[in-house]
Amino acid sequence: MEIYHIKDLSFAFPEQEKKALDTLNLSINSGEFVTVVGRSGCGKSTLLRHLKSVLTPHGERSGAILYKGQPLNAADLRTQAADIGFVLQNPDNQIVTDKVWHELAFGLESLGLDQQTMRLRVAEMASFFGIQTWFHRNVAELSGGQKQLLNLASIMAMHPSVLILDEPTSQLDPIAAMEFLDTVQRINRELGTTVIMCEHRLEEVLPISDRLIVMDRGAIIADHTPRAAGEALRAAGHPMFASMPAPMRIHAAVTRQGTMDSQRPLTIKEGRQWLQDNMLQEAAEPMEQIVSTGKTANPNPVVVQFKDVWCKYEKHGADIIKDLSFEVRRGQFYCIVGGNGTGKSTTLSLLSGILKPNRGKVLVEGQQPSAMKVRDLFHNRLGVLPQNPQSLFVKKTVELDLYEVLSDVKLSSEEKKAKVDQVVAFAELESLLAMHPYDLSGGEQQRAALAKVLLLNPTILLLDEPTKGLDAFFKEKLGAFLHKLRSDGVTIIMVSHDIEFCAKYGEVCSMFFDGSMIASNETNTFFAGNHFYTTAANRMARHLWRDAVTTESVITRCLNSR
Amino acid sequence: MRRDSFAAYHPIVNFGYFVVVLAFSMIFMHPVFQGIALISAVTYSIVLNGIKAIRFNVLYMLPMLIILAAANPLFNHAGVTILFYMKDGNPVTLESILYGIASSCMLITVMVWFSCYNKVMTSDKFIYLFGRIIPALSLIFSMVLRFVPRFKQQIRVISVAQRSIGRDVTQGNVVHRARHGIRILSIMTTWAMENAIETADSMKARGYGLPGRTSFSLYRLDRRDQTMLITLAILIAAVLIGASAGENTIRYFPSIHMKDQSWLSAVVYTAYGLLCMLPAIISLVEELKWKFIISKT
Known part of the structure; x- marks a missing residue:
């Protein structure tokens, strides 16, 4: 059965010439798992919002949207509320009430169901999603992943026949994101609910989707099975191909055209098999187990040093940081990876002087940050880019915000202007200066926040998960910026969940576990030494070439071995 | 947190109970009633909060009671039984001393009841009601x-x-x-x-704004709650009968006057005692039951 039929849909936001959606034609069948991808601002979210009347944005519209054969507007709001479920991006913003059980029942209350029905539905959903154990909790105590699962469960309790998700995992860490996507897949597979989802994590999402729709500038440029859509992108030479899963990209770069759809690898498993069948059999060069020495050949002076640091938050609490020692040298790009709650962010707080170590020493250029004056620490020395760049902005426009940083600095207004202009040019903010910082997209906010921090001339830059919620395109841009900064001699310390990003741009990588550093090495050696905690390309090719970490290096090896 | 047995009843039972005992402790100034209310409130607060309640009652409530009781005769000179004259010539009367003790007792009782209320009526119960x-x-x-x-x-x-x-x-x-x-x-x-x-x-x-919104709750008024409501109703009725017969009140000024004690007063006292001690009794019975069940298995 056809659930949605979209005919010649065009849409433009008020007072804008450019069409956000441009003559779209689309048909979605009942039970399908459809993934919509595209760069930020390509119109994915606008399209999804058109699928539910209450969320449809205002503007100039033409064309028709049919829901189950009837115009969408003809379906009354009560039917739509229950039948079309919509999960948004931010887990926190969607939660309305203070208790988990109340949130689960929120939609049911709106529909005006009686107690007995609500009881049953809430109980069913809590069991399906494994929420029983935290059913009575306050929502404030939940982790981000749990919050997003709760949002999903609250919608599923209304028994929708379509589930629409707008980048649901962009604010989650990789493990929570996997769990969330698994649940979505289970809903699709076990309940037959139609799923329409926007997502950036293609590596995980493509293997479970039936159909991939690629959008660019408001139009659909590919609409096939994931494998065929990937091939279409490659054939068109479209930049979106760069965000396809590593096995697909490697395969496409190595083989000629004309392979059957089913032979194109999509998952790591398929990629491994394909490599095994098609590449010359080379035994992986035996590599001695890499033991972290923490010593690198870098001759530059040490700028950041942790000496046997212990730290805890409460007097009788558990130690968050346990016996941590490491050093960062001038000009290094130092990446810290590891799971949630292993002490990564605490390490950054220690560095920026917000926390004091209970034992041991933290030294920034030979001084203890917690004992330094603000001016000494944050001017010309340490720049901190917080996880949520929004929390840095305080003014009405980006431009005012940048000048605000310099308000305490003794410079003439010409000098200030020169400085701001320089940083604006660097971060490519020219077209955004008059906008409100909160109106920028995630990637643009990240850049504006970076510019703000750079105005204080930091020589050491601390980044807390800078790639969170960014699409591949913006990540590349950020990578390029960081590279430019490094060539100016800035030391960068980054905490991240994004292994691919660390592998591509990092110089030294360290893994955190249980409050201290388990392994630390140069990026390539580090990932080559890991078995599981490594890039997709490496997991796919490590049985042949253990030290091929990035997609590019795997491609080169493949071509060489021909 | 310790789960109290009385707190596990339906919110309407909890709320109704506290409204009634608070009202009664404010209205009935009869010494026997005051004594019963104060002792019950303190007992229940100890059942709820344990050692912390004892500390709170001894450290803050007791001194407050003494200060308030002592303050009244300094400002209130009504009453016929004059004990002595103060330096400024104002009389200190027996009635005003007793009245001071009674009113401070009342205040303390209400405060202790409120501390129990806070513990039992959590925000979600209140929201539900x-x-x-x-x-x-x-x-x-x-x-x-x-x-x-x-x-x-x-x-x-x-x-x-x-x-x-x-x-x-x-x-x-x-x-x-x-x-x-x-x-x-x-x-x-x-x-x-x-x-x-x-x-x-x-x-x-999620359909907010559709007409006919209902409200979901985890609470159900079961048979146990109904029994409890009936019990409460009977006890309250008995106390009110006493009130209408003038058993519960006392006159302090100009001279102290109470109704003579009779078999009816004994009934009313018992009813009020049961009413006020009810949460503590329930907790005790549940605990004994639990120990009994455990010992059997």
């Missing part, structure tokens, strides 16, 4: 409880971020600090409004 009357109100309560901690958390996040560019309220001189504080609050407002848009979307998407 008022949600039955006005569904929109219960949602507003629930949203306030959700968003206040959330805003506090966000203020912390912004403040930490601002600290790293030297713009926090803890940094700079007084003028700077004030300016930083105002700036953080102002951006906080923007943040709240910005995020409220998504919250509104999420509410709309």
Whole structure:
């Protein structure tokens, strides 16, 4: 059965010439798992919002949207509320009430169901999603992943026949994101609910989707099975191909055209098999187990040093940081990876002087940050880019915000202007200066926040998960910026969940576990030494070439071995 | 947290009970009634809070009781039984001393009952009760409880971020600090409004605003609650009969006068005693039952 039929849909936001959606034609069948991808601002979210009347944005519209054969507007709001479920991006913003059980029942209350029905539905959903154990909790105590699962469960309790998700995992860490996507897949597979989802994590999402729709500038440029859509992108030479899963990209770069759809690898498993069948059999060069020495050949002076640091938050609490020692040298790009709650962010707080170590020493250029004056620490020395760049902005426009940083600095207004202009040019903010910082997209906010921090001339830059919620395109841009900064001699310390990003741009990588550093090495050696905690390309090719970490290096090896 | 057996009853039972005992302890000034109420309130507060309640009652309530009782005769000179004259020539009377003790007892009893109320009537019970009357109100309560901690958390996040560019309220001189504080609050407002848009979307998407909204609750009025309500009703009726017969009141001024004790007063005293001790008795019985069950297995 056809659930949605979209005919010649065009849409433009008020007072804008450019069409956000441009003559779209689309048909979605009942039970399908459809993934919509595209760069930020390509119109994915606008399209999804058109699928539910209450969320449809205002503007100039033409064309028709049919829901189950009837115009969408003809379906009354009560039917739509229950039948079309919509999960948004931010887990926190969607939660309305203070208790988990109340949130689960929120939609049911709106529909005006009686107690007995609500009881049953809430109980069913809590069991399906494994929420029983935290059913009575306050929502404030939940982790981000749990919050997003709760949002999903609250919608599923209304028994929708379509589930629409707008980048649901962009604010989650990789493990929570996997769990969330698994649940979505289970809903699709076990309940037959139609799923329409926007997502950036293609590596995980493509293997479970039936159909991939690629959008660019408001139009659909590919609409096939994931494998065929990937091939279409490659054939068109479209930049979106760069965000396809590593096995697909490697395969496409190595083989000629004309392979059957089913032979194109999509998952790591398929990629491994394909490599095994098609590449010359080379035994992986035996590599001695890499033991972290923490010593690198870098001759530059040490700028950041942790000496046997212990730290805890409460007097009788558990130690968050346990016996941590490491050093960062001038000009290094130092990446810290590891799971949630292993002490990564605490390490950054220690560095920026917000926390004091209970034992041991933290030294920034030979001084203890917690004992330094603000001016000494944050001017010309340490720049901190917080996880949520929004929390840095305080003014009405980006431009005012940048000048605000310099308000305490003794410079003439010409000098200030020169400085701001320089940083604006660097971060490519020219077209955004008059906008409100909160109106920028995630990637643009990240850049504006970076510019703000750079105005204080930091020589050491601390980044807390800078790639969170960014699409591949913006990540590349950020990578390029960081590279430019490094060539100016800035030391960068980054905490991240994004292994691919660390592998591509990092110089030294360290893994955190249980409050201290388990392994630390140069990026390539580090990932080559890991078995599981490594890039997709490496997991796919490590049985042949253990030290091929990035997609590019795997491609080169493949071509060489021909 | 220790789970109290009385607190496990339906919210309407909890709430009704506290309304009644609070009202009774304020109205009935008869010494026997006051004694019963005070002892029961203190007992239940100890059942609920354990050693902490004892400390609270001894350290704060007891001194307060003494001070209040002593203060009354200094300002109140009514009454016929004059004990002695103060230096300024005002009389100190037996009635005013006793009245002071009685009114301070009443105040303390009410306060201790309220401390029990706070422990038993948690926010979700309260929300539930008022949600039955006005569904929109219960949602507003629930949203306030959700968003206040959330805003506090966000203020912390912004403040930490601002600290790293030297713009926090803890940094700079007084003028700077004030300016930083105002700036953080102002951006906080923007943040709240910005995020409220998504919250509104999420509410709309789940059908908020459709007519005929109901209110979900985890509570069910079961047979045990019904039995309890009937028991309470009988006890309350007995006390009220006593009240109408004038058993529960006392006259302090100009001279102390109480009704003579009779078989009826004995019945009313027992009823009031049972009523006030009920939560403590339930806790005790449940505990004994539990020990019994455990010992059998």
